[in-house]
Amino acid sequence: MIATHKGEITIVVLLLPFMAGIGLGLNYPGTGAVALIIPLLALSLLFIALNIGYAKLGIYKKSWLGGLLIAPILLLAGWLVTVQHYQLNNTDHFSKTSAKYLVVHINSEPKVKGDIVRFTADVVQTIQKGKATSASGTLLIAIKDELATNLFYGEELLIPASYSPVEPPYNPGEFNYKRYLANKNVYHQVFLYPRQYHIIKAGQGNPVIAYALQTRQNLVKKLKANMQDTTAIAVASTLILGYKADLSNDVLQAYSKTGTIHILSVSGGHVAIIFVLLGWALSFRKGRSKGKVIKVLVIIVLIWSYALLTGFSPAVNRAALMISMVICGQAFVRYINSLNLLAFSAFVLLLYDPFLLMDVGFQLSYLAVAGLIVFQPIVYEWVEFKNRAANYLWTACSVSISAQVITFPLSAFYFHQFPLYFLISNLLIIVPAAVIMYTGLLLLVLPQIPYLSQWLGHILEHSILLMNKALAYIEQAPYASISKIWLTHAEHLLLYIIIIGLFYFIYDKKKTWLLKTSLIATLLFCISISYKKFNSDEARSITFLSLRKHTGIVFKNGGSGVVLTDLSDTDKTYQYTIQPGLDSMRVINYKVIHLADNIRLPYLIKQQNLLQFFDKRVLLLNQTAPAQSIPRQLDIDYLYISGNAFIDTGTVNDHTLIVDGSNSDKYIDKLKNITVHCKILKRNKSIIIASKP
Template structure:
């Protein structure tokens, strides 16, 4: 497919500068460049128009590259401007630019309830200030605290909430997930925490009627799955796999599917919709012989395809798959054959025109890369070996599909998820038939729930569905526990990630064209990547750090010596706070040997010594100032490099200075806001520099060996 002529896949080549412009607009969309980009776009449009008008008169065909260059510049500017103007904060009537006592908001997503918290996204319709209403727009993330058994809000409800909202916090610790950036890519920059009394319902069911209907229908089907499937884990997987409802999915199940390289089947994506597409195509085969059979077949396919997409609650993955397959159906209905790579590019460009921020979505990136691999790379891999035996050839064809998809997506998977499933080929081959069977039986089961007369059949279908899911889980759980089932803690920076793609695509081009330039490019990229990884490995073996984490109500301090470390903390490894704030840092640093030490315990090794509250790490000393020593008067001052004020002791700064001579004073994030503020005022009067971790990034100290 890579051998296709440019004239067959123009949208594929136009998509590249367009997406490059979108990325530039998202990350470099500053006001100072707006005029320049706009002027460049206007000049390129004008130049392209003039070029076409004078094409024949002045024999401009001799300079064919000019038209392509000008068009690429225009598409780059168009993508840049599109992403800039799609950013709500760049609009004058963005709600955060107006003072507000109250906000009138409309619930725009399905509220998700977990414990006493209900979280949802809302569109700000109006701001209210001094009893005056002003129309605005923008999104806000709302977290509502209420009884866990009460569903306070639904999609489409209109609420009045207090106007005070806070910016989303950035990541506070090294390698921590950037939730602020994740929400910013959805045009959400502020959040509000409310209780039941602060939220007033003024209207309900005011949202999009199609989306409201789809969400209600999905919830009804989820309840049916829970009613008929008796194993909670099987019911959660069925709800996720068939309907895109992930609220009940456990972390253990996600880990099993992730480590075996089959996480993609837990998303209502192209594979699921494609199975339904093939089933419907088979059922509608008789219509093809009708006079208008081709058009009627396409129309029925589109209606059923989008009907199922609505059934899934219009989840982003299902919509992506439906858009791509809709383009395929429409192109097949025409008389002129269309290259599948061009169809893929048209669907991607259409979705990016609707929402350019989709380019930052991991699912969007992985799905389109996987489709590209299946269209363009799979035939190249399949040609590498042509078995003569019929069934061996079919098995190789299946393997080539899995290899192609994995080859073009694994750099992205490693970059985001930091692991690589070693047995992905085996696990994917083993789940092909069960996954298809689950989709077919699941759709049959869900359809039968609407017909009361089919209740006995519904029970049989539910039993088969549950048996298939449990069997699939057992197979994947077995593979998960194989030796070296997953290579974890793989951390590539953005440049190394791009180098991986450069290696892959230059190698593919070399296999196709057998030219020395591609081979030299591949070897050069491999050399640069190996140099970068080697330099990181050398630095890991010759550096040391002290990291004072910001873990809110808990305490965590990392003492790193090369690839060994001691973690002083009151957290357990299975706690959410540990997994979210501490574990990513440990993985990114490549810690091979970690010792956990409780705050009240003593520990001594070759590079670390802790006795009571006194810590010696290499050439640095730390004192843990907590309630256990808050009233202890020392006979003479103790000199330390770092005094770590933690666990809310009541001693003031004057008392501490009389007993300790410190170079740096650090206040833990778990210390109350009131106590932190008092310490800061006292430190200002005593001319002491205080380092507060509350709502600040973790404090990192480099240690010299």
């Protein structure tokens, strides 16, 4: 449903400058509020004055004047809201005062992964020399303690003020956890061990949220009581209740590679099912004047109750807001453009938390729904079926195609892959997903009834196992997905220009300039991809990776390479820190060798601790082969030091030292004092050195 005039989508047009202002606020959060308030007030007063004198001043002859003023007003408003929401601007932020202890309130549901419990908490007080001072700010807390699994939302803790800033990514392609937390307005973290924290009291959070989280925990326990398979329980908890703590990485990967990851995110589709169920259950009130109002109120209250139980995710909030407004619109027999509803719900959420604009789930959710509203009618008209069953199938296909196409650039940018069989996968899960939702909701709503509850749990469990089995088969099929897609910001935007331009041209073939724009964008995109590939194929480099307590060196020869490390390629550290770098550097054919292994290739020779990579020579120094001294006639470019290796300090001045993270801080300080040619990897970015063939 493409609007023919901007007047049809007024709220969409107004939302754009507001989002632009939020973007400016996120990039320049330190901007003074006064510098924004003064021009905002001035423009607002001018806008009001012009509206008051609309007829007298003949403003109707200059209709463009209102738009010229409202755009900067909304931009400044978005910027101001973001700056005020930025926690580091608060004068009482806990990081701005020295303290020995912090008093915090747990503001999220603690998540257990292995033996570590993680959660965010609001800092309410700092304590220094026995004096408590009010404070603000959010802190990420990780506790390695079995007893910490009993912590719950709203509990007040006393912890040491041993926090530190969140570290940035140090290696190529590594996930930017610092940016991820910053987009949630979190900038500091603390790691605690047993007896480093003390529970002061409970019940300090929002009682409604506390009740909802406790209810969700009880519902998860009910699923566990009526189901046997742990994977099925985890999927049911995630799909129905948005509880993802028990979901394994293997299951996530299977859904991600088949293009069905959206089903594991409680979103608009789930809320729509709730809406349909409630509409059917309350259909007996139809036709009564008072009953109509009661029905609307009951449905809205129950939809928001479900949203509360699922953790108030952006997707559910958006869907709950939209459906609430649709219900109200239908009750008053008013037509409301769906894009305006979508934009209004986004405006409300961003006004509440402007940092949601950078949330990946928020972005994907809104883009998917916008794609369904705009592109689905266009795709549906490509083929016409008279058969009812075929038409229903094609409708489902058009929905999947529209959502996947509009979210593809964003998914490729963030997750670096594209599922080729997404259409088959999404068609296969339609029936199982519906059965899972209806059966699961029935099981959770009804009291525990012997035989009936177990029977519902049996249906729910086997529906999930069947769906998982089908998706696993598709995941293992040849060419199931295109992986290792690494797009720049410019390429990401070019893809959207291509997609939007082509679809709009298909809708209105008179606008040939859209086709030309798409073709130009396609050309630029191809040039950019080709240029990156050419540079990658010609690149010869050594990358000394920054790893905690481990060694990692990547030798890149175009698309080939060697990884020298003490890690296994199945290790989590390898998967999170080394593998993304190989993918982003386009190293496709590579070998992983251990520090003690020897290798002889046309571009790399390793004999014991000596390596020759084209014109660069590296000597590895560690405790397994201590070097009492380094002969001056040995032409070495870099000394790679690990494990606090014992060396003759009198000979290191002639060489450049690369000191990895396995060395102690005391040892590193010693090396810094004896030579200026010392490059430290510990808590620093990886070092990339180009080589010549």
